[in-house]
Amino acid sequence: MIIQAIFIVMTLCTLGGAVGVVSSRNLFHSALYLILSFFGVAGYYVLLSAGFLAVIQLMVYIGAIAILILFAIMFSRESAMNSAKESQANRQRWLGLPVAMGLFISLIAVIIPVNWPIQQTAPTTDMVRDLGVAFLTSYLIPFEVVSVLLSVALIGAVMLAREENPPVKETK
Amino acid sequence: MQSIVDFIVSLNIPLITQPIAKLIIDLLLAAVVAVLAPSSLVILTWLERKIIGRIQDRIGPNRAGPFGILQAVADMVKMFTKEDITPTKADRISFNIAPSLSVMAAIMVFAVIPFAPGFVGADLNVAVLYVVAIGGFSTLSILMGGWASNNKYALLGAFRVVAMLLTYEIPMVMALIVVTLAAGSMSMVKIIEAQSSMWYIVSLPVAFLVFLIAGVAESGRSPFDLIEAESELIAGFHVEYTGIKFGMFMIGEYVHMLALSFLLAILFLGGWQIPFINVAALPGPVGPILGFISLMIKVSCFVFILMWFRGTLPRFRIDVLIDFGWKFLVPLSLVLVIAVAVAVKLAQGFGVWAETVALLVVNLLVAALAVQSQRLVANSRRLK
Numbered sequence: 001m002i003i004q005a006i007f008i009v010m011t012l013c014t015l016g017g018a019v020g021v022v023s024s025r026n027l028f029h030s031a032l033y034l035i036l037s038f039f040g041v042a043g044y045y046v047l048l049s050a051g052f053l054a055v056i057q058l059m060v061y062i063g064a065i066a067i068l069i070l071f072a073i074m075f076s077r078e079s080a081m082n083s084a085k086e087s088q089a090n091r092q093r094w095l096g097l098p099v100a101m102g103l104f105i106s107l108i109a110v111i112i113p114v115n116w117p118i119q120q121t122a123p124t125t126d127m128v129r130d131l132g133v134a135f136l137t138s139y140l141i142p143f144e145v146v147s148v149l150l151s152v153a154l155i156g157a158v159m160l161a162r163e164e165n166p167p168v169k170e171t172k
Numbered sequence: 173m174q175s176i177v178d179f180i181v182s183l184n185i186p187l188i189t190q191p192i193a194k195l196i197i198d199l200l201l202a203a204v205v206a207v208l209a210p211s212s213l214v215i216l217t218w219l220e221r222k223i224i225g226r227i228q229d230r231i232g233p234n235r236a237g238p239f240g241i242l243q244a245v246a247d248m249v250k251m252f253t254k255e256d257i258t259p260t261k262a263d264r265i266s267f268n269i270a271p272s273l274s275v276m277a278a279i280m281v282f283a284v285i286p287f288a289p290g291f292v293g294a295d296l297n298v299a300v301l302y303v304v305a306i307g308g309f310s311t312l313s314i315l316m317g318g319w320a321s322n323n324k325y326a327l328l329g330a331f332r333v334v335a336m337l338l339t340y341e342i343p344m345v346m347a348l349i350v351v352t353l354a355a356g357s358m359s360m361v362k363i364i365e366a367q368s369s370m371w372y373i374v375s376l377p378v379a380f381l382v383f384l385i386a387g388v389a390e391s392g393r394s395p396f397d398l399i400e401a402e403s404e405l406i407a408g409f410h411v412e413y414t415g416i417k418f419g420m421f422m423i424g425e426y427v428h429m430l431a432l433s434f435l436l437a438i439l440f441l442g443g444w445q446i447p448f449i450n451v452a453a454l455p456g457p458v459g460p461i462l463g464f465i466s467l468m469i470k471v472s473c474f475v476f477i478l479m480w481f482r483g484t485l486p487r488f489r490i491d492v493l494i495d496f497g498w499k500f501l502v503p504l505s506l507v508l509v510i511a512v513a514v515a516v517k518l519a520q521g522f523g524v525w526a527e528t529v530a531l532l533v534v535n536l537l538v539a540a541l542a543v544q545s546q547r548l549v550a551n552s553r554r555l556k
């Protein structure tokens with residue numbers, strides 16, 4: 001009973017947050033709604049006994065990504081600071097409609113017919129260890145590829161942000 | 173814990189069955205922790221004023237009650253009775269949520285802290301990561317408060333917070349990884365048990381220092397209090413806050429400091445362990461009580477050290493701070509993680525002493541390397 005109640009609250013967080021992201025007229029508020037939505041997803045992970053994923057969700061999505069989004073908004077938009085109202089749509093909205101609808105329909109078409117298996121046995125308790133072992137044995141190559149990808153992204157960001165001709169430093 | 177549940181069930185009150193009794197006890201304990209953690213503010217503010225007063229050759233508060241111990245109560249009454257202002261141009265909802273979020277983030281850490289053998293809110297097997305994840309919320313609260321105030325100084329304060337906290341989060345996580353590697357688990361209880369024969373402050377001194385520095389930076393206290401640098405930003409992110417909402421940010425800061433002291437005591441001083449005594453094996457309530465006293469002594473030491481920092485160290489400049497984080501602490505902690513991982517693997521199976529010696533040697537080597545590299549950098553700069 002308690003689990004159901006928590007599930008409903010988390011669903012409200014996730015969906016309400018998601019609706020808030022696209023309907024809010026203030027970019028900063030959109031980012032805050034996004035955090036609410038991420039939080040709801042973390043709650044789902046807890047309910048699925050995937051504590052590790054829940055904590056990583058909080059750490060990476062809220063602790064890092066959402067905060068960087070807020071940071072970027074604060075830096076790049078004067079209007080965000082002045083709480084100005086923005087339009088949620090741009091000129092590509094009619095193009096976006098079929099794409100979004102197509103994605104929605106195809107996702108629903110995949111999700112509905114699947115017979116979701118329910119396991120009667122309790123999930124493994126030491127999931128962190130299992131995950132670690134899996135990363136370093138059967139999924140080693142994908143794991144390394146993802147690491148390289150992230151490093152490339154990091155170096156790329158540094159290269160983009162670097163000044164073309166760094167000013168000569170004053171020497172005393 | 174179980175004995176209390178059994179006792180309640182044995183009273184035979186209608187509707188109170190085993191699971192409901194457990195739920196009641198759980199809620200009760202959660203409430204106790206959630207109330208006691210912020211209440212520590214009463215002692216902590218008085219203590220800090222007194223200690224810093226002494227450091228600066230003053231007496232500190234001495235009017236309200238004996239030794240001025242009622243000063244905190246007087247402060248609280250003042251804070252409650254101040255006018256509660258929300259600026260007209262502020263973002264009303266974010267402005268009002270931010271203070272409570274800051275308190276919430278600080279209290280949530282206590283959910284995974286083992287106070288004594290068998291007394292822990294939730295023995296998560298990812299407790300260490302949980303602590304880091306919760307830290308994100310306190311960053312968020314400051315960011316929200318700073319932005320929602322619609323004040324340039326507040327916004328600048330919020331910018332600094334993010335730059336600083338993101339920088340120091342990395343060495344902090346790395347130090348936590350080092351502890352996790354040595355203990356072989358991310359659960360707080362297992363980390364304490366792994367220190368039964370040797371505290372990690374002895375075998376992992378470099379990790380301890382990195383965690384201490386990064387932790388103080390995360391809590392935004394002096395010498396890392398650029399968030400609210402009075403001389404530059406007036407009061408930083410909480411410049412527009414008054415009354416109890418300002419008080420909540422203060423509670424958040426002090427509870428954060430207390431939580432940091434708890435973490436330091438648990439991760440590096442063996443939590444409720446007492447040297448040469450097996451606390452967990454003591455009969456009846458003696459073990460938990462002694463363990464709790466032991467933990468509190470260690471926590472008090474760290475609280476004092478943090479206040480000492482505040483009383484003696486001048487504030488860092490922002491560029492120095494960021495440089496120190498990225499160019500010194502991050503590489504140092506990365507090298508340390510690799511070195512400790514190798515040492516743990518090599519010393520496996522040779523007993524506790526071999527492991528301690530191996531870890532200590534590796535730590536000292538990394539420290540020597542860091543010092544030497546700093547010397548080279550400084551020399552090359554001097555020659556330029």
